[in-house]
Amino acid sequence: MAERQFITFYLDNDFFGIDILLVREINRHLDVTPVELAPDYVRGLLNLRGQIVTVIDLGVRLGLGPRKIGPNSSCIILKTSSELARSSAIHLLRDSTASDLVGLLVDYIGDVVAVDALEIEPPPAHSTGVRGRFLEGVVKLDKGLLVTLKTSEFLSATAAPGAASV
């Protein structure tokens, strides 16, 4: 039985998950340099031990409004697509990441949740709007619904709805 693990996090009160295999690390150091004229969902750039991380405001991306950086804010740094290609787990994933180093700004990091792959249900039909394609599935947990995200969709720069803020 295939078991999948998710890094869970909150945006306001919504509960989301990203496959742990896609995640490089979680960072609480959020000294983000904003980049003007960038798409609205790009919060800015971050120095991660000498590498530049593009920080994406997941709230803006998912249509939940921009995040405020608070004491619990965290940045989920994703593996790059080439890192992913080198990892042995590549064939387990039906998802991919970007070629650049990307971090996701979220409000609060939850636990790592292990889920049987069969328990993941497709997202409900009414969430098929523009943002609906960012969703991969829904898992019923004791404490509520966990929405798992499809990184390849929300990372694609070209498919951005209203990408430019200018």
Added chain:
Amino acid sequence: MSKNDAELLELFIQETREHLAQLEPDLMALEQEKGNPELVNRIFRAVHSIKGSAGFFGIRAMNDLSHVMEDCISRIRDGLVTPVRDMVDTLLAGKDKLAQMLDNLDHSEEVDFSAEKSMLKRFMDVSKNGRTECAPPGEKAEGHSTDSAPSERAAAAASLGSTSARFHVTLDALQRGVPKGRFLYQVELRLAEDVEKKNKTIPDTLKTFSSLGRILDSTVELLEFQDLKSCLDCELSWTFLFSTVLESELVLMGLEVPEERVRKILPSEYPLLVETGMLAPVSLSTSELPVPVAIAPPAAPGAQPRPLGESGRAGKGKSPLPAAKGPPAHGNVTPAGVVPKAAAVGLPDSSPRRPGQAAPLPQTGRATTEDTIRVRVAILDDLMNLAGEMVLGRNQLLRMAASDAKDIPGLPALLQSINLVTSELQEKVMHTRMQPLDSVFSKFPRIVRDMSHKLGKEIDLKLGGEEVELDKSIIEGLSDPLTHLIRNCVDHAIETPEIREQAGKNRIGSIRLSAYHEGGQVHIEVTDDGRGIDAEKIKRKAVEKGFLTQEDAAKLHDREALSLIFLPGLSTAEKITDVSGRGVGMDVVKSNIEKMGGSVDLESEMGKGACVRLRLPLTLAIIPSMVMTAQGRRFAVPQVSLEELVRINERVKIEKVRQADVIRLRGKLLPLVNLKDLLGLHSPEARAEGVPTLQEVGMKPEFRSSEKSEIQNPKSKIEEAGTYVLVLKAGTHRYGLVVDQLIDTEEIVVKPLSNYLKQCKCYAGATIMGDGKVAMILDAAGVAEFAKLRFADLEHEEVKLGMHSRAKACESQPLVVFRNASQEIFALNLAMVSRIEKVKTSQIEHVGGREYLTIRNESLRIIRLHDFMPVARPEHEPDSIYIITPKLVRHPMGIVATQIDDVIDLPVTLDRNSVTGPGILGSAVINDKLTVFIDIYELFEAADPEIYGWKKAGEALSGKRILLAEDTAFFRTIEAEYLDEFGCQVDVAPDGMQAWEKLNKNSYDILLTDIEMPGMDGFELAQRVRASEKLKKLPVVALTALTSSISREKGFQAGVDAYETKLDKEHLRDTMERLLTRAPPG
């Protein structure tokens, strides 16, 4: 197993690529040096290696094609055939097909090479008929070539003895490969018996070999060879020349090979080995009987090995080769993927070589195993990043430790050594990414050759400076622009031989591609001796396309007209032969080069040729930049785009022209871009809080977007303390970027932007500052584009504002005010200053009693005022001083100032009498202080009489009557003084009108006139002089601070004989002498 296979395949691909790369220049050289056996052998070995290893991996198509090519080359080698152009063409085409297959191994079968194959066969058929020249590749029947198969096989079989497996070693290589204390063995390895049956792998076996000694050469042979169908089931015999310190018994044990297949070779047998290629496999005990015949030993009976590749590949490989000729395993089979390359003596050297350049002989036996290793580029990139990080870390460390370092014994020394090591480390890491230009240049001989054949031209391409190294990323980016330039040269610049002869040129056109270092940059020049570029045609074209008005075009200099070729869209619409050849995509070339931080220059002389010069930085990764802030945010601008810095204050004000902000910079209007407004920068919290921009406006009026606040409070920005303008160049235009504060110039490590930010054209990248924060690097051209600066409008406006404002500006003098000792104040006209730099006193070097400083890789002599002038010397030597470098002199020397007070713009009345002395021009009261003006020429003359030695004014000038028309009192006084010194009689006029009156009243030998004067300007005055019957022969010299070529041109049209820059005493005198001796007034 699969991993080993993959590794081997990888090696095979790399090695084959190298072989192919070497093949191209060699094949081309073959055409010239038909009889060079070394060259032919090298080609043969390369093709042979490819064939061998392709067969090993079961890549049928490659094996098949290389086989035919090899046959053809072996005929060349044996002198049966002369390599004519068509044959070389076909071989080159074959080489291309091989490369194509290699690029896509999975689909190598789909590459169609039947044309090459039948062509090559035809060449060989011809050769068999005893003729050495090839018949035109025409309608020879396909049947003909199949006919030849049996007889060929027979011929090959007959020569079996001489062509079967042999080593390619030289005596020299043997002697060096087997030093004293080592023994040489000839070891035969049977792949099935010795490797597979013993459950070993080829890499394992090779490892065993290399742990015991060194492989000098190896050769592979198929045993029991009948036809290709069965060849894959045959035993593969692999024979090594092996050098080791071990005695025979130990070799047998170590390698696990039966005794009969190992032979010890004594030094006395080396010549025999070299001659015959291989010694008979006499067992160790009977090695006294040399049998100089290379005979493949019979295969062990019953050996039925499976092919080494996967079974799937073997299946493919089983399909018979169309025309089997001769045993495929003759010569030096060196499965490139198996033998460590450099260990195999006699393999074609992989270092790139030019055709025509003497090929190193194999005797040099390059054993370079230890010198080079392959490293993944990704690792180098990581290393580069890490080294950059280390530099940042070091900077932080040094800054933090600076204050406390003295308290801890030993720490300063430690810090210094870390400092040095880090710098060196970074430099070395950068060096690992450097590649010689050869990797780009080497493809051009082929391109030129193919194109010129096609176009019926004769072209000689000369390469130079291929060894010059550049960063890998730049090398990669250079390929397309250079290809473009070279193609342009061949296609359009070089004429056909007939036309060239008519024009009296050499039939053979020449293109020269050369690279060299200069001023910390790499220059690459593409020079041709073709027809050149017609500036007039370009102008016409530009007018047609609406880039220029007819009037503007008429004003353009040829050189300026040539640069029009870089405009996007000029002549891309049609075949550009009508713009004599250049232009298609020249804008692309330019933008590509500029993207890499380089620049492009074009020169041409009609009928004689053209030269395109590219200037490139050595590396993209680290660039010197100016770091500044706007709204508290840091940004960097690459120093290459920065021309100068201007501070906004009461004297330099931001004005508005047609809604656009401008400043006047030395009489010219400079459009401004305010960085804050451009990027919509507001307080740092605003974005972090996620409050949209529009709501922000009501809350914080001072941060709202530009126009409104400016109308409400137009002065607020200007008066903000510390507003600076960075004068940036974007292509041919300049503009000013308004920022709040300047921090410093820094060497920054450029990090590329992610795809999400690619659309923001304003940024060139990002960097990490010393404190670990990220800052954006601005792209000068991108900012101009984004701000939609309309340069043309401004230029128009400028003409309108024109003379009036300039005349006004001329009234006052921009002055640099500085001090040497604390009390005395000195001044220099800013027009005479090239630059002012702050340097550390410790940087000064002393040579022969003089002081020198190295700035921008040039050494500059520096002089102190008190050494040559009657002025006070500073009380103490400060840590840092300022160096003022003047311009308009032949050999600049730096003048030392301990303090720069100000740069001011003031009307000055020079008093020549109160303060006098050597090097002193005069004095004036500036801001209520007595200020001494320096006479640079006198000062320099005192400092270096040899160079500035003022030869006494010749006879030519003494007593001559000069009229000096000059509206500015300052210049008038000084220039009159100079003329006086020359021995002339000077008459002065404060404007053009008065000068005209004086000219008509009195008689003069020379008229010296300023250009910009109220009333009648210098142009008009010159025109009137020329128009007048009485005065038309009077020499007219224009004195100007303007150096633009347009105004120069205008002056010459008006009748000016010569142009001189104001205050350049030496030139002025020379010019006057020249004019007077040339045209004696009369």
